[in-house]
Amino acid sequence: MALHAGSSSYTSPLELRRYGTLVGSTLVALASGTNYLGTRLRISNTQLNIIVGVYFSGPVWGRIVDRRGPRILLASGFIMLLIGYSGIRLFYDHGDSITKLGQPGLSLLVFCSFLTGFGGNGGLTASMNATAKSFPDRLRATTTGIVISGFGLSAFFFSTIAKVFFAHSTSSLLLLLSLGTSLPMIMGFFVVRPVPHAERPDDDEAFLHAGRQDYTAVSQSEIYEVPERNRVIEMSPSRSPPLPKSFPRTAESTALADIHGKTLLTSFDFWLLATITVFLSGTGLMYINNVGAMTKALYAHGNPEFNEAEAARYQGEQVSTISVANFLGRIIIGFSADFAKSKLGFPRSFGAAIIALGFVASQVAASRIEVLDRLWIASFILGLSYGGLFGLFPTITVDWFGLAHFSENWGFVSVSPAIGGNLFSLAFGRNLDAHDPTLASPAGEVSGRAIGDAAHQCLQGLTCYVDTLKLTIAACSLAFLLSLLAGWREWRRRKDESSVVWDAGADE
Numbered sequence: 001m002a003l004h005a006g007s008s009s010y011t012s013p014l015e016l017r018r019y020g021t022l023v024g025s026t027l028v029a030l031a032s033g034t035n036y037l038g039t040r041l042r043i044s045n046t047q048l049n050i051i052v053g054v055y056f057s058g059p060v061w062g063r064i065v066d067r068r069g070p071r072i073l074l075a076s077g078f079i080m081l082l083i084g085y086s087g088i089r090l091f092y093d094h095g096d097s098i099t100k101l102g103q104p105g106l107s108l109l110v111f112c113s114f115l116t117g118f119g120g121n122g123g124l125t126a127s128m129n130a131t132a133k134s135f136p137d138r139l140r141a142t143t144t145g146i147v148i149s150g151f152g153l154s155a156f157f158f159s160t161i162a163k164v165f166f167a168h169s170t171s172s173l174l175l176l177l178s179l180g181t182s183l184p185m186i187m188g189f190f191v192v193r194p195v196p197h198a199e200r201p202d203d204d205e206a207f208l209h210a211g212r213q214d215y216t217a218v219s220q221s222e223i224y225e226v227p228e229r230n231r232v233i234e235m236s237p238s239r240s241p242p243l244p245k246s247f248p249r250t251a252e253s254t255a256l257a258d259i260h261g262k263t264l265l266t267s268f269d270f271w272l273l274a275t276i277t278v279f280l281s282g283t284g285l286m287y288i289n290n291v292g293a294m295t296k297a298l299y300a301h302g303n304p305e306f307n308e309a310e311a312a313r314y315q316g317e318q319v320s321t322i323s324v325a326n327f328l329g330r331i332i333i334g335f336s337a338d339f340a341k342s343k344l345g346f347p348r349s350f351g352a353a354i355i356a357l358g359f360v361a362s363q364v365a366a367s368r369i370e371v372l373d374r375l376w377i378a379s380f381i382l383g384l385s386y387g388g389l390f391g392l393f394p395t396i397t398v399d400w401f402g403l404a405h406f407s408e409n410w411g412f413v414s415v416s417p418a419i420g421g422n423l424f425s426l427a428f429g430r431n432l433d434a435h436d437p438t439l440a441s442p443a444g445e446v447s448g449r450a451i452g453d454a455a456h457q458c459l460q461g462l463t464c465y466v467d468t469l470k471l472t473i474a475a476c477s478l479a480f481l482l483s484l485l486a487g488w489r490e491w492r493r494r495k496d497e498s499s500v501v502w503d504a505g506a507d508e
Contacts, residue, residue: 017195021134022143024191025127026150028074031081031184032120032127033154034177055418057118058411061125065407070126070192077126078185080119085178087112093171116181123185124151126192129407132398133194138342140398145334145391149327152387156323159316260405264412269400272486274416276352277393279479280359282420283472284386287366289421290428291318291379293458294465298372301461314372321376322383329387337392347494348399350487351392356480358385363476367469370462400490424475428468432458 065073091109127147135143158177166173264270287294292315299311333355337348358381366378397410458464 014195014197017193018134018197020191021130021193021195022146024188025131025147027184028077028123028127028188028192029147029150030154030157031181032077032123033151034120034158034181055121055415057121058125058414059408060411061122062129062405062407062409062411065126065129066405069194070130071189073122073126074185074189074192077119077123078182078189080115080122081185082178082182084112084115084117084119085174085181088116089171089174089178092174119185120181123188124148125407125411127188128394128410130192130194132394132406133403134197136197138338141337141341141348141392141395142334144394145330145332145337148390148394149330149387152326152330152390153323156320156327159319159323258404259401260409264401264405264409267401269486269489270409270412272482272489273393273396273400274413276356276479276482276486277389277413277416278420278423279475279482280356280389280420281386281417282422282424283359283363283476284382284389285417285421286424286428286468286472287362287379287382288322288386289425290465291315291322291375293428293432294318294366295372295375297458297464298370298375298461300459301370318375318379321379322386325380325383326387329384329389330391331387332384333388333391334395337395347487347490348392349396349483349490351388352396352483352486353480355385355388355392356476356483358382358388359476360473360480361385363469363473367462367466367473396486424468424472427471428465431465431468 061073087108091112128144131143131147132140158173158180161176162173166176259267259270295315295318296311299314300306333351337351340346340351341348362378362382362385365381366375369375369378393413394406394410397413398406401409
């Protein structure tokens with residue numbers, strides 16, 4: 001039996017820093033999620049796929065931030081984003097001259113794009129790391145979901161600014177991007193940092209184990225000035241502090257709290273999580289990257305008067321729908337997962353099955369929608385599910401493998417989108433090629449349409465891509481089954497650990 005002290009004045013300085021970190025991390029994430037290239041540069045899809053390599057910076061950035069804290073990443077992100085977007089702006093303003101350089105000019109453009117990707121990924125990694133280590137387990141999915149929702153909203157945020165203020169000046173927009181993405185990194189350099197908390201014994205140990213250099217900005221007196229558990233007056237003291245039932249300390253749970261490196265890469269749970277992420281994120285990226293082609297295909301089908309401007313408007317509506325739903329999904333899943341674990345006792349990993357069902361529903365809907373006005377339904381469900389995926393899976397990574405090497409471990413898991421996205425996008429491209437009007441129809445059949453680049457536009461509506469959707473439906477269905485397996489494994493593990501702990505307590 002315990003009586004809690006009522007005063008909270010002792011912890012207010014840390015609380016201010018903690019929520020300052022949350023706000024700063026969200027702004028950094030908002031600045032980290034956009035990667036622009038001028039279409040005037042005529043970069044092909046094959047060349048753009050090179051930029052997917054930025055996903056592989058995750059483990060590198062993660063290892064650095066786990067060992068050295070977020071400041072190195074934020075400073076690097078400032079430099080990379082400023083140089084990268086400024087370089088892209090230079091290419092846009094002088095694109096015709098620079099592309100005459102041939103391969104060297106293209107290599108320099110790709111390098112600038114890599115800088116924006118690496119810098120943005122570094123900012124996101126730093127903000128996620130600081131947030132995950134600043135809040136207790138019962139709020140971890142909620143707070144990390146809020147931060148990563150900023151990343152999901154980034155494209156919508158900057159595209160809205162572009163429409164309102166820079167509708168006819170892409171060069172001005174790129175200047176805004178160079179400043180609007182880099183300056184928040186400097187702000188984060190001074191604000192974003194892990195803030196210790198002492199709600200649970202296991203949380204304190206995770207902080208200490210994660211590296212003292214992460215907390216140089218907070219003095220030891222602040223960390224242990226009034227620890228939460230020291231504000232509890234024990235009325236019936238026992239021989240040892242009580243163990244929270246939701247996180248029993250056994251040999252197995254202690255080992256799970258620090259899985260990384262080679263041990264992580266040989267873990268069945270890691271490959272299970274990565275496989276689910278490949279299928280779901282691959283489906284999401286395929287849809288997001290190709291919703292423009294889907295929109296054009298539906299718009300062109302049965303429409304003899306193709307209007308390029310109107311088609312672009314429909315494309316923008318789909319992108320905006322996905323972005324807003326993506327943002328909402330990341331926030332909703334965070335609150336839901338924390339509630340399910342702290343109030344209902346369910347492992348957060350069961351939420352992956354719900355997310356997978358959302359992906360299945362989105363693909364089934366898209367495979368049956370033949371009218372453009374209804375495509376938003378599939379886009380909204382897809383965006384909600386895609387946001388839920390990246391709002392939940394970082395916290396599952398902490399639950400399964402521990403907080404000490406969270407960013408490095410999540411970096412390895414987050415390589416999966418590069419694999420899945422390329423595989424499914426390749427399938428989508430092949431499906432479109434199979435219905436290329438220059439191959440499937442006589443040239444005269446498309447000559448009457450004012451479709452700009454008609455030779456590279458499928459005109460058959462849903463038929464252009466439905467076979468790819470059948471593939472993603474199967475992949476997401478398999479991910480659903482694997483998600484059930486993941487949830488069941490964690491539930492069984494927690495049940496076994498609880499049994500071991502309480503049996504040991506009875507023996508004493």
